[in-house]
Amino acid sequence: MNAPLEGFTVVAIEQAVAAPLATRNLADLGARVIKVERTDGGDLARGYDHAVHGTGAHFVWLNRGKESLAVDLKSVQGRQIVRGLIDRADVFVQNLAPGAAERLGFGAGELRTANPQLVVVNMSGFGRGGPMQDRKSYDMLIQAESGLISITGTPDEPAKTGIPTADIATGMYCAQSVLAALLRRGRTGEGATIDVSMFDSTVEWMGHAMYTQMYTGAQPQRMGVSHSSIAPYDAYPTLDGQILIGVQNDRGWRTLVSDVLGVPELADDLRFATNVLRVQNRSECDAVVAARTSLFTTVDLDTKLASAGIPAAQVKQMDQVVAHPQLVERDRWRTVGTEHATAQALLPPATFADHEAPMGDVPALGQHTRALLMESGKDSDEADRMLSQGIAVQNSAFDADFAR
Template sequence: MVETRALPLAGILVVSCEQAVAAPLATRHLADLGARVVKVERPGRGDFARDYDTTVNGLSSHFVWLNRSKESVTADLKDDGQLTRVRELIASADVFVQNFAPGAAERLGLGAADLRRDHPELIHCSISGYGSTGPYRDAKAYDALIQAETGLVSVTGTEEQPAKAGIPAADIGAGMYAFSGILAALYDRERTGEGTTFEVSLFDALSEWMGFPLHYAAGSGKAPVRAGTSHAAIAPYGAFATGDGQEVVLSIQNDREWRRFCEVVLGDAAIADDPRFVTNSDRIEHRPDLHAVIDGVLRDLTGDGFVERLEQAGIANARRRTLDEVLRHPQHEERGRFVEVGTPNGPVRTLLPPITYLDGRTPRMDPVPDVGPQV
């Protein structure tokens, strides 16, 4: 019998005083890779994300997404005895993650200076809204607020109406940087024997994700225009409706593709030489005219016919799908990406994690925990 290799983080203990989205996302990815994650929650209802909604068998959609394969314990950190037991748990851990308000961990004796003085091999990760310094250090930092402060809202939506992203982009960004930072710290500890102290903020994470618009604004002196599904710097790019009401998203990346698009998809190679459309800059300047030309052709095409022409021309394209369609997406179904995971209220369908091992190893997909016992 061939022995199956263990998951890469098997044997790693993570203790996390976490709530909401960013920290739970980071630690769930660690659990997916085999780490034992002990989630420390408040007594009673625990992580307040448990009560965001009741849409998944009576459970919160956020909590089910973020907390599988973890163990839950509760602790009143204002109680000296329970706080001591949390410190004892951390003493045996490889990684400690916390997303208290800035300064709270230090007041509890859970800051990096205290914990790593006694446990220099510990990896200490702090997640906050704006970081541990600066004028916004103590500001409230919900996802929508960070999207506004980093300018994401200013570049998302239509020309007439800005919009926030429909997913918690700031939380996800911070969670993923915490995840990658912890992995890097574990690797560093293998070489040096020393732990690491680091912090990640939602503001810094989403500011990094704003790199293209920020560089665009710095270089041009003006912000990219809000363009719906279109692209501020590329045309044609975005969703186009066909005569039967289907919407297809396409992306032209260079002048060669633009000429193929005109010849094969629009059926008129001469359009490529129209002075309004010769270069990408020309097409952006005359975007309404460009869209009018494309829409005029698409009125007589079905969605399937449009996609067939795009494929023939070698133009990147996608269907604009509803969430119901994504749940039944043929790519997910063919690859078995949706599986069942247990919850306190019965099994639910959920996606496998994006890191896919091709050597036979499978990620941990253990149940979502109910609120656990007191430490």
């Protein structure tokens, strides 16, 4: 089977996390993605760290399967090159500062006048309009403004999530909107102009907490790994560590105390017989569970809980996740190229039965510049002149004749 998005071309002026995640998802589905980068270092994420053979971990994660065009968008020639590519593309994605795309000549109205079938996605921090449209919008700031930090952490201290949740939410909604727009275009022939904001995306993910606030008037409390509406639902001690247990119904409670923890008398204890009672008596419930879990090793208790059908998990460190048998035994790892060496990459979560994601290499800055200059209509001399003038940059480690 052909890749689902084979034959579609995406041009992206992007950096950091949200937009690159969106376009990498499209690349994983077979789209050709042309990534437009600055000539002076490219995407900021390239240099966040040097964790993967000298390249930033965020960049390797988010940019496989793309072509890198390094061009100066402050120059007329550079903008013309990019505009030519956009005019022949199916999708244009940008996460420049508000108003910057329009100033460069890449506004949705202008682009879609030339190419009515084009799907344009404008990504921003707080959306177009409103008092905060021009504010800086890093992931941490969006987590704060959206309320995510207010419900994350322990009762004593708030925390942001350990991954860039706001960026990831935005990237996923962006990719979803592109797919929907392309489906509609197939029926109507019309493109689309789409705005996706980090703030809106993250507030959407606040659903249950937001409804709790609106309809009870109560700010949801920070619960650590516990849960405001379910008990027992927390980390409990073992002989050699801890284990997470989550019991979401009364039948599960009876099974837990009778078949796993060996205290069947607690099944009908008037303090714990229903979830509502267990939540009301949370501290006592947690105490009796902890007293029994501490008699087992983590592995033994995990095995008993799994056999009994009780939801439970061990808290894995990242080295354990990399070697997780659920990934290894299902053959989820692949090898991709990077500028300096190969690296491991996970297959996308959505698995097609008759097609595997292409899992292309992570491009070096300007790896495909000369080929793309030629594709845009420049002859060899013109391309070389742009490169010599610094309007565009070709990575010298890659032979342009073999660049896609």
